Amino acid sequence: METDNMNPGAEIYSTWCEIDLDVLSQNVRYLKKRSGTGMMAVVKANGYGHGLVPAARAARLGGADWLGVARLEEAVWLREEGITGPILVLGYTAPQRASEAAHYDVSLTVYDRSLAAQLNRQAAGLKQKIKVHAKLDTGMGRLGELVENSQDLLRAIAGSENLELEGLFTHFARADEPERPETAEQIQRFSAAVRRAEQEGLRPRWVHACNSAGTLYFPEAAFDMVRCGIAIYGLHPSNLAPLPPEVRPVLSWKTRLVSVKTLPPGSGIGYNHRYVTRAAERIGVIPVGYADGFRRRLGNFALVAGKRVNVAGGVCMDQCMLQLDPIPQAQIGDEVVLIGAQAGEQITAEEVGEAWGTINYEVTCGLAARVPRFYRGQAAGGMLIG
Numbered sequence: 001m002e003t004d005n006m007n008p009g010a011e012i013y014s015t016w017c018e019i020d021l022d023v024l025s026q027n028v029r030y031l032k033k034r035s036g037t038g039m040m041a042v043v044k045a046n047g048y049g050h051g052l053v054p055a056a057r058a059a060r061l062g063g064a065d066w067l068g069v070a071r072l073e074e075a076v077w078l079r080e081e082g083i084t085g086p087i088l089v090l091g092y093t094a095p096q097r098a099s100e101a102a103h104y105d106v107s108l109t110v111y112d113r114s115l116a117a118q119l120n121r122q123a124a125g126l127k128q129k130i131k132v133h134a135k136l137d138t139g140m141g142r143l144g145e146l147v148e149n150s151q152d153l154l155r156a157i158a159g160s161e162n163l164e165l166e167g168l169f170t171h172f173a174r175a176d177e178p179e180r181p182e183t184a185e186q187i188q189r190f191s192a193a194v195r196r197a198e199q200e201g202l203r204p205r206w207v208h209a210c211n212s213a214g215t216l217y218f219p220e221a222a223f224d225m226v227r228c229g230i231a232i233y234g235l236h237p238s239n240l241a242p243l244p245p246e247v248r249p250v251l252s253w254k255t256r257l258v259s260v261k262t263l264p265p266g267s268g269i270g271y272n273h274r275y276v277t278r279a280a281e282r283i284g285v286i287p288v289g290y291a292d293g294f295r296r297r298l299g300n301f302a303l304v305a306g307k308r309v310n311v312a313g314g315v316c317m318d319q320c321m322l323q324l325d326p327i328p329q330a331q332i333g334d335e336v337v338l339i340g341a342q343a344g345e346q347i348t349a350e351e352v353g354e355a356w357g358t359i360n361y362e363v364t365c366g367l368a369a370r371v372p373r374f375y376r377g378q379a380a381g382g383m384l385i386g
């Protein structure tokens with residue numbers, strides 16, 4: 001059933017996000033088709049700020065075969081909300097949580113032999129085996145058995161009576177810099193490890209390597225599935241690895257003018273008067289602050305009536321001020337866009353990330369829980385979170 005519950009009275013909220021789950025589903029569908037293989041939608045970190053459960057539902061509607069999370073508690077939350085289908089915890093899980101993983105039918109990452117042994121011990125006596133994906137470090141320097149020892153890890157898992165070897169994977173460090181040679185080197189090392197596994201009859205069903213940038217720029221490494229995070233939200237992996245135009249942003253971040261007044265020349269604005277009016281200036285207040293994820297720095301900007309305006313001075317915890325001289329008609333109640341489009345103008349999460357000296361990933365992941373999310377689309381089902 002088609003539902004459209006975007007913005008059901010958003011005017012009563014101080015700041016909110018609008019999230020189009022149909023666009024998320026379409027992004028997943030496009031990326032899966034383009035990769036020509038299986039698709040794991042990475043919904044960790046509250047779906048990169050978009051909402052864990054809604055992002056997961058939309059991804060499944062778009063054809064995601066797997067869901068990827070960072071922590072077991074994220075997987076448990078998905079299960080408790082009725083999300084079915086395979087889920088992989090990509091990060092560390094304490095072996096003592098084996099029975100929880102089995103109970104919720106969640107696959108775990110195992111990246112060294114001692115972890116495999118501990119998990120195997122903890123799983124003794126459970127009704128089912130723990131499904132695991134062996135992770136190899138082919139050049140990320142993060143979790144993963146060193147690729148040259150891949151067979152030792154695979155043999156250890158395969159020889160553990162309470163573990164089921166379901167997958168084998170690695171993670172790219174520099175796929176978002178497609179011109180660099182390191183990703184091809186990682187692919188080569190990983191492919192060699194997959195061949196060794198095949199020769200010994202230890203190749204599991206699911207072999208996977210690509211993140212979003214890998215999916216788009218290294219299609220030769222598609223294996224049995226790709227693991228897309230940032231791209232399913234319509235956000236670019238990097239400036240050097242942009243998305244194709246078919247993939248579109250899912251989230252907008254909005255607020256409203258709650259005060260507009262003209263202040264005389266020489267008026268200090270906000271804490272420490274980091275902005276002082278030079279003439280009689282129109283100053284607006286928006287109820288969004290650093291506690292919402294709008295960083296406390298000078299030089300922030302927003303859209304009002306389709307025009308860019310500057311934040312005047314610093315950002316307070318719950319509010320900040322706009323210099324409204326470019327929009328003389330601005331008045332209380334007008335919509336203000338922090339990320340998204342308005343009357344033909346646009347502010348992207350990439351642009352905000354650049355202004356903050358960070359990346360789009362951190363911008364949306366940093367959207368605070370208290371910012372309500374309004375969802376549109378087939379996967380929405382009348383939810384309001386936050």
Ligand SMILES: Cc1ncc(COP(=O)(O)O)c(C=O)c1O
Binds near residue numbers: 212
């Ligand atoms: C192991 C693993 N796979 C896949 C992803 C998805 O990466 P991206 O958001 O760049 O697509 C991540 C995210 O950091 C990850 O840690």
